[in-house]
Each structure stands twice: as structure tokens, then as C-alpha cells.
Amino acid sequence: MTSDRIDAYLDDLLDRLEGAPSERRRILAEVEAHLRDSAEAFLHRGLDADTAQSAAIAAFGDAPMFAKASNRRRPAQVLAACVRAAAQLGAYGFAAIGAATLLARALTLVTSTQWVYGAPAGYPFTAAQCAHWLAVQPGANTCGTAAALESSDDSFLLILATAILGLMIAGMILGGMRLAHGRRGRAMSRLPGNVIAAIGATAFLGAGLALLAAGAVQGRNRVAWGHGVLYADGAVALIFGLVFLGRFLLTIRPVPLAAG
Amino acid sequence: MGKDRIKGNLDLLLLAALARGPKHGYELVASIREGSDGEFVLAEGTVYPALHALESRGLVTSSWQVVSGRRRRVYELQSAGRAARDQQAAEWRRFAIGMNRVVGDLS
Numbered sequence: 615m616t617s618d619r620i621d622a623y624l625d626d627l628l629d630r631l632e633g634a635p636s637e638r639r640r641i642l643a644e645v646e647a648h649l650r651d652s653a654e655a656f657l658h659r660g661l662d663a664d665t666a667q668s669a670a671i672a673a674f675g676d677a678p679m680f681a682k683a684s685n686r687r688r689p690a691q692v693l694a695a696c697v698r699a700a701a702q703l704g705a706y707g708f709a710a711i712g713a714a715t716l717l718a719r720a721l722t723l724v725t726s727t728q729w730v731y732g733a734p735a736g737y738p739f740t741a742a743q744c745a746h747w748l749a750v751q752p753g754a755n756t757c758g759t760a761a762a763l764e765s766s767d768d769s770f771l772l773i774l775a776t777a778i779l780g781l782m783i784a785g786m787i788l789g790g791m792r793l794a795h796g797r798r799g800r801a802m803s804r805l806p807g808n809v810i811a812a813i814g815a816t817a818f819l820g821a822g823l824a825l826l827a828a829g830a831v832q833g834r835n836r837v838a839w840g841h842g843v844l845y846a847d848g849a850v851a852l853i854f855g856l857v858f859l860g861r862f863l864l865t866i867r868p869v870p871l872a873a874g
Numbered sequence: 875m876g877k878d879r880i881k882g883n884l885d886l887l888l889l890a891a892l893a894r895g896p897k898h899g900y901e902l903v904a905s906i907r908e909g910s911d912g913e914f915v916l917a918e919g920t921v922y923p924a925l926h927a928l929e930s931r932g933l934v935t936s937s938w939q940v941v942s943g944r945r946r947r948v949y950e951l952q953s954a955g956r957a958a959r960d961q962q963a964a965e966w967r968r969f970a971i972g973m974n975r976v977v978g979d980l981s
Contacts, residue, residue: 641922641926643947644899644947645919645922647944647946648922650944652900673917674917674918675918675919675920679917679919680922680923683919684923684926686923688927688930691930
């Protein structure tokens with residue numbers, strides 16, 4: 615059983631190393647070559663195989679210390695990885711905003727513009743507001759309908775434009791980072807996929823539940839405009855959150871508890 | 875010699891050892907130990923994170939090679955690494971001269 619100690623050391627180390635698979639595979643291969651060279655040298659000095667492996671491991675240093683040093687990243691790398699993750703999550707966020715805007719618009723076809731975008735019941739419209747909204751929405755025959763149509767047009771265009779602009783900015787950040795790293799010929803730093811999935815699941819599920827709750831409260835109390843929009847936003851956020859949650863559950867793997 | 879003192883100068887030791895030719899990690903440790911007449915005994919695992927950091931700074935490059943029948947990552951000094959070695963060596967010499975003067979005055 616001459617390879618047991620080095621194999622056990624490498625198993626322990628693999629469990630502790632962080633980073634991309636290629637990076638961990640490379641470190642593991644380097645460490646194995648080193649330990650086998652070192653054990654061979656101790657063997658030539660007269661130690662038995664098992665003691666030679668123990669001596670090689672002792673000279674190398676323990677796995678937790680080595681992994682801690684290997685996992686350490688320069689602040690610039692950590693910052694780049696965080697910016698990249700924020701841009702990725704931002705892109706998903708703006709995509710969700712765009713999708714929710716389209717869903718809200720579609721909801722008006724099966725419910726009503728008033729339910730999705732309208733003012734709460736008994737809203738005190740001023741004469742000037744009514745005159746303005748009826749003038750810009752000539753198809754409306756009441757002040758409330760005109761206000762709902764105007765709110766629908768304004769929020770649809772404004773939010774859709776914001777979503778597109780946000781997606782473009784996030785795309786430019788990600789593209790710029792990829793270009794900069796490509797020029798330097800180095801691999802781009804990134805946060806582990808399950809960390810991004812966990813953040814995405816938490817943020818989108820939290821936002822989804824909060825928006826649905828706000829929609830329900832406003833639907834009952836009728837204190838604010840457009841409670842149908844809140845339901846649409848909440849539903850889309852929940853869908854994005856569930857996708858992130860699924861990705862998170864697929865990428866995590868339970869590890870055995872250390873003995874003793 | 876104290877491990878902290880070696881650790882503080884590990885980059886220079888690695889760059890200087892690589893200036894004598896490409897080497898893999900185990901060879902580097904042996905080269906530093908033998909070059910210092912056994913004075914610098916490193917915790918061998920410490921050289922790899924240091925080598926990877928030097929590589930990410932563009933001072934050394936590495937590639938897989940089969941050496942003595944085993945696949946090993948061999949490191950090679952780049953021109954930027956040579957310049958860094960020269961600069962760090964000059965700083966070390968100034969420091970050593972200063973230390974010697976002060977220590978010499980005490981004796």
C-alpha cells in the first residue's frame with residue numbers, strides 16, 4: 615500500500631482547493647509529481663516506502679496550509695471577479711425587468727389596463743390632470759381610463775428602454791473585460807458558478823415574494839397605482855429565482871464530514 | 875535561517891534560481907537548498923503559490939514536460955522576470971550592505 619499516504623493527501627487537497635477545474639487539476643498534478651519525486655529521494659536514502667511518503671508530505675507542508683495559500687487571490691482578481699458577477703447578475707436583472715414589462719402589457723389583454731396600470735379607486739384626480747390625460751388619450755372616455763392608458767404607455771416605454779440600456783451596459787462591461795484579459799493572454803477571474811447561482815436565487819426569489827406581497831396589499835388597500843404591474847414583476851422575478859435555485863441545487867455537492 | 879525571512883525573499887530566490895535555467899518545482903526547492911549550502915530549507919509547498927503568482931504577473935511562464943519519465947510543470951524566466959530579479963537583487967544588496975555596516979559596528 616505504498617501510494618496510500620500521497621493519494622490520501624491529494625484527495626484531501628482536492629477537497630480544499632478552490633478555483634476553476636483546470637486550475638485545480640494543474641495544482642494537483644504538480645503536487646503529485648513533487649511528492650513522488652520527494653518520496654523517491656527519501657527512499658534512496660534508506661527509508662521504507664511508507665515512511666518515505668510521510669517524510670515527503672511533512673517536507674511539503676500540510677494540505678490545509680497549502681490550500682489556504684493556493685486559494686489566496688490578489689485584490690485585483692477578487693475585484694474583477696466581483697465586477698464580472700455583478701455585470702452578469704445585472705444582465706439577468708435587466709432581462710427580467712424587460713420580460714416583466716412585456717408580461718404586464720400582455721396582462722392588459724386578459725384583464726384590463728385599469729387593473730394593471732390604473733389609479734386606485736377613489737383617486738382624487740384634479741381637473742387639470744383629467745384635461746391633460748383626456749387630451750393625450752383621445753380614445754378614453756373617462757378620466758380614470760385616460761390616466762391608466764397614459765400610465766401604461768409611459769411605464770412600458772420608459773422601463774423597456776431602461777432594460778435595453780441596462781443590458782447594453784452589462785454587455786459592454788463583460789465584453790470589455792473579456793477583451794482586456796484576452797489581450798493579456800490570461801484567464802479571466804470569476805466567482806464560482808454556485809456562488810452566483812446562490813446570490814441570484816436569493817435576490818430574485820426575495821424580490822419576487824416582496825413584489826407579489828406588495829401587489830396583494832395594494833390590491834386590497836388600493837393605495838397605489840398599477841398593482842397588476844407588481845404581480846407581473848413578482849411572477850417574472852420568481853421564475854428567474856427558481857431557475858437560479860435549480861442551477862444552485864445542481865451545482866452543489868455534499869462533502870463528507872471530517873472524521874473525528 | 876528563519877522561515878519568515880526566507881518567505882519574505884521567496885520571489886527573489888525563485889527568480890534567481892530560474893535565471894540559471896528552466897526548472898520544475900521540486901528541482902527549484904533542491905536548487906535553493908543546495909545553492910545556500912543547506913541554509914535555506916523551505917516548506918516545499920510554499921514555492922507553488924509563489925510560482926503561480928509570478929506566472930500571473932508575467933514574470934515566468936510554464937509548460938508541461940516529461941522529465942525523467944514523469945510529467946512535470948517546468949517554469950522558465952521571462953525578460954520581465956529577469957528585470958524583476960535584477961531590481962530585487964540590487965535592493966537586497968543595498969539592504970545587506972547596510973545591515974553589514976550596522977552589525978559590523980556592533981561587533
